[in-house]
Amino acid sequence: MKRSGENGRMSSRLTRRAVLAAIAGPATAAAAESGSLAAAARAGGRAFGSAFDREVLTDAAYGRLIGRECAWGTVENSLKFDWLRPRGPAADFAAADRVVEAGRALGLRLTGAALVWNDWVPPWVGRLSRAEIGALLDRHVTEVVSRYRGRVAEWHVVNEPFYPPQNRPGGFRQGAWFDALGEAHIERAFRRAAAADPQARLVLNEAFCEQDDALGRAIRPRLLALVDRLLAAGAPLHAVGFQAHLKPHLPYDDAGFADYVGQVAARGVAVQITELDVDDSHLPDDVPSRDAIVAQRCGDFLRAVMAVPALDRVSVWHLSDRYSWYAHAPWYATAVRAHGGRPDRPVRSHLYDAALGAKPAREAVARALLTRGPRR
Numbered sequence: 001m002k003r004s005g006e007n008g009r010m011s012s013r014l015t016r017r018a019v020l021a022a023i024a025g026p027a028t029a030a031a032a033e034s035g036s037l038a039a040a041a042r043a044g045g046r047a048f049g050s051a052f053d054r055e056v057l058t059d060a061a062y063g064r065l066i067g068r069e070c071a072w073g074t075v076e077n078s079l080k081f082d083w084l085r086p087r088g089p090a091a092d093f094a095a096a097d098r099v100v101e102a103g104r105a106l107g108l109r110l111t112g113a114a115l116v117w118n119d120w121v122p123p124w125v126g127r128l129s130r131a132e133i134g135a136l137l138d139r140h141v142t143e144v145v146s147r148y149r150g151r152v153a154e155w156h157v158v159n160e161p162f163y164p165p166q167n168r169p170g171g172f173r174q175g176a177w178f179d180a181l182g183e184a185h186i187e188r189a190f191r192r193a194a195a196a197d198p199q200a201r202l203v204l205n206e207a208f209c210e211q212d213d214a215l216g217r218a219i220r221p222r223l224l225a226l227v228d229r230l231l232a233a234g235a236p237l238h239a240v241g242f243q244a245h246l247k248p249h250l251p252y253d254d255a256g257f258a259d260y261v262g263q264v265a266a267r268g269v270a271v272q273i274t275e276l277d278v279d280d281s282h283l284p285d286d287v288p289s290r291d292a293i294v295a296q297r298c299g300d301f302l303r304a305v306m307a308v309p310a311l312d313r314v315s316v317w318h319l320s321d322r323y324s325w326y327a328h329a330p331w332y333a334t335a336v337r338a339h340g341g342r343p344d345r346p347v348r349s350h351l352y353d354a355a356l357g358a359k360p361a362r363e364a365v366a367r368a369l370l371t372r373g374p375r376r
């Protein structure tokens with residue numbers, strides 16, 4: 001069934017109780033409320049995680065919340081190329097080291113995001129020759145993965161390989177790595193990462209696939225074909241991640257997306273939801289209405305993907321509105337304004353509010369994690 005923003009407007013009239021009733025029956029409600037999200041996911045043979053970064057070095061309450069709710073943590077930024085090497089090839093690992101240690105101290109298993117991403121490549125890379133860019137990719141992957149071997153269990157090796165609107169050959173995302181090395185940079189990064197840490201779990205992470213619009217429909221077959229090519233070449237690809245920054249104002253089809261995720265998994269890789277949250281920029285200012293829509297969207301989406309046996313992880317892109325990336329994304333405030341929202345209104349995209357209070361979306365996610373499908 002196709003849905004769109006029309007559905008969002010209907011949802012805005014639902015009460016919190018109605019949303020919860022729609023999300024799960026009373027049998028799972030008690031379990032959802034008593035346990036952590038990690039426990040709810042574990043009950044279904046899955047794992048739950050969140051992005052985190054240097055805020056946990058100073059915000060002990062947020063650190064405790066992440067430690068309580070999550071089994072896994074994804075380092076949001078500190079391990080990214082532009083954060084490690086903003087001005088030249090020599091990396092500064094000081095902040096990343098502290099964040100990795102903080103995550104371990106919270107009891108999290110760690111994912112590093114993202115070794116290779118054609119967005120956010122610092123300008124100095126663009127001044128290098130092709131051969132130098134190839135050598136830089138090798139050096140970056142090898143240095144970062146071997147430094148954290150045994151501490152970071154999993155890497156998003158390549159992030160967002162496709163962005164067809166840029167009209168590059170194959171629909172690949174434009175950027176220094178692709179422009180210099182073509183598609184081959186992807187397999188090269190996976191092989192380098194495996195050589196640096198043979199135990200690490202290596203993930204190909206992609207955006208927009210959950211959208212049933214031109215963008216989502218353009219990326220899905222390209223990603224599937226890339227997975228096929230990588231596996232046929234014997235590349236060490238272990239899992240495919242789907243970001244799932246849900247956009248309730250765009251068309252979506254959760255059952256169709258779950259089918260697609262199943263097709264990817266049928267290639268013999270694990271599948272993950274890696275960055276779940278809801279872009280609330282088009283939703284009404286009214287907080288209870290917005291929270292109800294966000295909760296319903298998360299719950300509907302997760303329940304559908306939980307039916308895929310190979311799904312082994314659900315991670316959110318921060319647990320709380322306090323550290324929402326939307327608040328700093330340049331396009332977000334513009335989108336709020338363009339859809340009639342007050343520019344100073346708080347972001348309500350995540351499971352906990354800025355005061356670290358649980359919102360309806362937290363319960364919706366807990367229930368969805370419990371209403372699992374079969375686990376492979």
Ligand code: XIL
Nearest residue numbers: 076077113114159160207243275325
């Ligand atoms: C975002 C971070 O959350 C921001 O703090 C940073 O400024 C830019 O990157 N998809 C991704 C993530 O793959 O790496 C992005 O993270 C959010 C969208």
